[in-house]
């Protein structure tokens with residue numbers, strides 16, 4: 001909703017400016033994520049996903065997808081996104097199948113896709129490989145276990161080896177130490193017994209060993225740890241052992257003692273520690289805090305696993321993108337995210353694109369059963385490309401869903417066909433998305449754009465922040481604190497939701513969103529609604545649509561000249577903010593203008609002339625000014641709150657069928673009148689000061705106290721004299737008297753000194769509520785005083801208490817009497833009607 005609202009603001013803004021706008025809606029099949037959700041739903045219904053046949057499982061996934069597709073469509077419709085539904089695309093539709101295969105084949109033929117045995121992040125719950133981006137790292141406390149590996153030749157002692165994963169001991173092939181570690185100079189080249197097994201392993205030297213970890217000796221389990229794998233590969237004398245875990249990360253295989261086979265990692269760890277202790281190999285255990293890798297999808301601890309996967313070589317794809325962003329061909333907003341972007345791009349790893357799940361595009365590779373070679377073609381092959389045999393075996397894996405999504409900026413326009421949409425709209429202009437998928441999606445789209453089309457996929461990327469709830473927690477489906485937009489829209493309306501998302505929290509930061517934001521949006525729209533209702537009676541039927549601002553001469557009312565100028569400045573700032581990818585600043589500027597300048601100031605001031613009390617020419621000028629500014633402001637607010645503005649626009653004299661396709665108004669059509677701004681400044685300042693004095697003196701709302709201003713100069717005196725009625729009405733004071741420079745200051749008045757001059761406001765009489773509060777305060781103090789006096793009158797207290805305690809009680813009594821006396825004064829004054837000068 002947040003990203004969509006920002007996109008819709010841009011789309012509507014550009015459409016009104018006359019630009020060719022296209023917002024293509026699409027849905028991605030979210031391979032693994034979808035399968036996880038379906039698995040969870042079936043689990044709740046008591047069905048094991050793994051027990052379903054392939055077709056049944058795919059049927060469940062299709063059903064889930066159809067439901068969500070319908071819901072997403074209903075949400076985007078209800079919130080009013082102006083997307084082109086006729087161009088709706090789905091990452092599993094036939095055109096996407098074609099595009100995905102095309103991309104795979106091109107990369108494969110260029111040698112950028114390869115199949116390799118790699119240590120992958122294995123999720124033992126979902127039983128699939130995950131990309132690095134799907135893994136989260138969390139600090140967790142576990143046990144560091146110190147184990148003695150005895151010398152193989154039977155000499156006493158052995159090596160002390162520390163490990164957090166003692167259950168992997170059955171996969172050990174060696175012990176490695178740092179070559180410069182003096183403790184192990186004589187150990188390198190010897191052999192140790194691997195505890196709980198009948199195998200031995202050599203002690204070898206490798207500079208990848210961290211001598212500060214544990215005792216500085218590292219057990220080498222080449223199939224279950226990436227660092228161990230690297231060390232193993234540098235020592236070809238070591239034989240590659242079999243896996244000791246199955247796909248669910250349960251101990252498995254001949255190397256594992258029979259009683260431990262089939263145990264999950266946690267149980268296996270406990271049992272291994274027991275066995276080590278029983279057999280005398282356990283030296284000690286200590287608590288250890290370290291970073292544990294977990295699956296973002298299932299939360300299972302990642303098991304590094306050696307497996308055969310498909311990879312994309314990323315470095316050649318990343319280089320042109322890094323260059324393009326550096327020279328500003330693609331711009332990142334807000335710019336601070338460029339640093340994160342470059343850091344990742346410059347150390348990019350190859351992309352593991354195969355997944356061991358059902359849901360997704362099959363890896364488009366078939367292997368010949370006769371000659372054993374691979375055929376990789378866009379059209380699914382019927383025979384081996386090398387020997388012609390029809391005996392072909394499909395690859396069992398599917399592709400990472402991002403392997404389709406990364407093609408989206410051009411695939412959604414028809415690529416690889418040279419469609420007219422592609423010719424007309426590619427490269428696109430703007431991508432708006434959450435920064436959480438900066439690497440999953442945004443960076444990869446850039447790489448695909450330069451690789452497949454030789455050009456940028458878009459010119460600007462805008463990253464929104466991640467919404468949090470009002471308690472500051474990340475919104476997530478699991479926490480249940482992410483409301484269904486349809487419910488929010490039913491309860492609050494679409495426009496309050498849209499406005500609440502953009503204002504007041506910056507859309508590019510992780511701000512809280514909830515009832516407060518929605519209420520704020522609703523209040524603003526009510527204010528706007530009331531403004532139009534206020535204006536309607538002054539715009540009788542037949543009033544022409546405002547083609548241009550009214551021409552106001554210097555003799556025109558100050559408020560009309562000032563409002564046109566304020567409108568011009570607001571319009572310029574809002575337009576610059578939208579163009580500069582600052583939607584929140586645009587909304588803030590428009591909000592401030594509508595709320596403060598238009599509703600609170602102008603309408604209050606112009607009521608006189610609108611009502612005709614200053615004559616017919618003044619009435620006509622103010623009505624024309626109000627209509628022009630309101631109509632243009634509705635246009636400018638339209639991208640933010642399209643429903644309410646469309647409705648209100650039709651309630652005012654207007655020209656055209658729909659506000660949605662009305663022309664975006666040029667700020668420059670309104671004049672700038674610096675004299676009006678200069679003159680209005682002291683008036684607004686005086687009102688502001690007098691309002692503050694009212695609040696401070698707790699002047700009741702209905703009271704109209706006297707006020708004085710001693711202007712700081714002759715020019716200000718002239719302006720204030722001319723606008724005296726305005727200040728009186730806005731600050732609700734009467735009469736307002738302008739004091740001569742040498743006149744004495746009024747007594748008994750609250751005062752303020754400011755650039756405009758000295759302001760004074762007569763203090764109003766305390767209200768009944770004030771008197772009651774004072775009376776209550778007096779009673780509390782009197783009780784305290786009675787207690788203190790009682791203690792002081794007690795001879796036991798006076799005789800026994802230390803002198804400083806007695807002195808303190810005496811001081812307290814004096815203080816209390818003084819405070820009661822002052823309250824009595826206020827109460828007397830209140831009763832006599834206050835301090836009037």
Ligand SMILES: [Zn+2]
Pocket residue numbers: 368369370371372373384385386387388389
């Ligand atoms: Zn063949």
